[in-house]
Amino acid sequence: MRNVMIAGGGIGGLSAALACTRAGAGVALFERNAEFSEFGAGIQLSPNIVKILYDWGLQEALSEVVAFPDRLQVRSAISGAELGRLRLGEEIARRYGAPYLTIHRADLHAVLLAALQQQGGATLHLSSPVNGFEQTETDVALQLDHDQLARGDLLVGADGGWSSIRQQLLDDGTPQPTGQLAYRALISQARLPIHLRSSQVTAWLGPQMHVVQYPVRRGEWLNVVAIVHGQVQGDMSHWDHSGNAAELQQRLQLTCKPLKDLIQAVPNWRLWALSIRPPMRSGREQAGGRVALLGDAAHPMLPYLAQGAGMAIEDAAVLAQVLEQGGFFADADGSADPGSLVPGLLRQYARLRWQRNARVQATAISNGKIFHASGLMAFGRNVVMKIRGEAVMDQPWLYRGV
Known part of the structure; x- marks a missing residue:
């Protein structure tokens, strides 16, 4: 061997x-x-990845912990208006041969570890x-x-x-640091007002910021990631810093009310300085x-x-x-x-x-x-998304897989 x-x-x-x-x-x-162990954050699994995981025999185990969002919606972080949408659910599964899933990172890690231990042949040190x-x-x-x-x-x-x-x-x-910070949080949907609960992926785009939210853990929890421009103190290789909720709320004070309501409903954040x-x-x-x-x-x-x-x-x-x-x-x-x-x-x-x-x-x-654009660039982005819709948001070259 x-x-x-x-x-x-x-x-x-x-x-x-x-x-x-x-x-x-x-x-x-x-x-x-x-x-x-894995830190508490969500992952989006597009069809190119889901096909691999299913080929490894993980479909049943994943079905117990994932959420199946029905669409990906893009909205203006400032006005709240919808800019575009991509149908997920049955439509994307039909198109690419596998669904689009969202999952807690720790749940995916646990599924892989259990499958590896059941498979045998690996010594874990x-x-x-x-x-x-x-x-x-x-x-x-x-x-x-x-x-x-x-x-x-x-x-x-x-x-x-x-x-x-x-x-x-x-x-x-x-x-090297990018000058961008990711605030990450998970919150039980049962703790949220009904109007803030969600079964879809939503991306809110605004000047020098954006926020992404989507369900995980069978839809019972909501994963929220807010990315803004700034610097963090401390070891850049350590991604899980404590995040200040009041500071994030201040950074997003000019956004629309639905987004501000969501951010204010999240009590605890973890902070990750993006380096690439x-x-x-x-x-x-x-x-x-x-x-x-x-x-x-x-x-x-x-x-x-x-x-x-x-x-x-x-x-x-x-x-x-x-x-x-x-x-x-x-x-x-x-x-x-x-x-x-x-x-x-x-x-x-x-x-x-x-x-x-x-x-x-x-x-x-x-x-x-594009996400963080302002002025004419943001105006052009919004017009293109309104006109072309799914054609802009779909990624055939990526979702078809290797």
């Missing part, structure tokens, strides 16, 4: 572990924290930070605490935006030698296309597919020679992924400028 080592136990790392064990690999996953690695012609050695070593045929760096695996592999610095890298420029940023990068370690992106977790899941699916089709998972006494195959297979993985990831990164940056 071939051995895949994974650094990082978030959504990307668990996805890679599940995809590789399903294909026949033995996996050793190393997570620096003492337990598997908690409280195991990876301090470095060394590649040879035949394997990769991970340096762990207390001078311990772990060896495998290849290493997947799924250790987030401030990836130490990437830093050693590429030595290209760290993600430029869109990928080559496959070198996705893999090198026996090391593959995945998710934010390879392509941290702004949340303006709702694809950060999605691209990590796509990375995992494509990586496992390339390894399986390339013979990596052949029995040890078979004809395949993983010693010579691995670097070439990871180059193929990089070729298949970097341009799509770069396009998503670039589109998210462009969307941010």
Whole structure:
């Protein structure tokens, strides 16, 4: 059995572990924290991602924790007027072969972890930070605490935006702050007045800000994300800062009453300073030698296309597919020679992924400028959305998948 080592136990790392064990690999996953956990925030899962998760046999488990929004509506944060809408529900499922789901990040993490444990074939190491690695012609050695070593045929760096695996592999610095802050909150819909409850995705667009809201946890909770321009004090690599509700209310005081009512109804916020890298420029940023990068370690992106977790899941699916089709998972006494195959297979993985990831990164940056536009640019945006409607909001190139 071939051995895949994974650094990082978030959504990307668990996805890679599940995809590789399903294909026949033995996996050793190393997570620096003492337990598997995810912070409380929502994720939008578009059809390109849902198809992969369903192919992994997760449809039933997901159905117990997701919400199925019926539409995506865009509204002016200033006037409250509707600017455009995209039908979700049965329409988007018919169009792309899978529904559009919204989910609590911790629930997706739990579904992946349970599936991985049920699948078998993976050894999960908690409280195991990876301090470095060394590649040879035949394997990769991970340096762990207390001078311990772990060896495998290849290493997947799924250790987030401030990836130490990437830093050693590429030595290209760290993600840079964008000057934008994300305030995130979850609130029980039962605690909200009826007029603030929602079963759809709503994006409120305004000058130098926008707010997105959508249901999670079977629709019982509402996820709210408000993004404004500003700076945060403290460690930029730590995303979960305490957010000040009064400060956010002050920042959004010129917005329409329905939006202000929603913001004022949320008592507690967590704060995340957005930091990114430029869109990928080559496959070198996705893999090198026996090391593959995945998710934010390879392509941290702004949340303006709702694809950060999605691209990590796509990375995992494509990586496992390339390894399986390339013979990596052949029995040890078979004809395949993983010693010579691995670097070439990871180059193929990089070729298949970097341009799509770069396009998503670039589109998210462009969307941010459009979402936060003012003056003539905002006027033009609103006119185009009114005239073209779903044609502007739909993303066939993305939702069809890989």
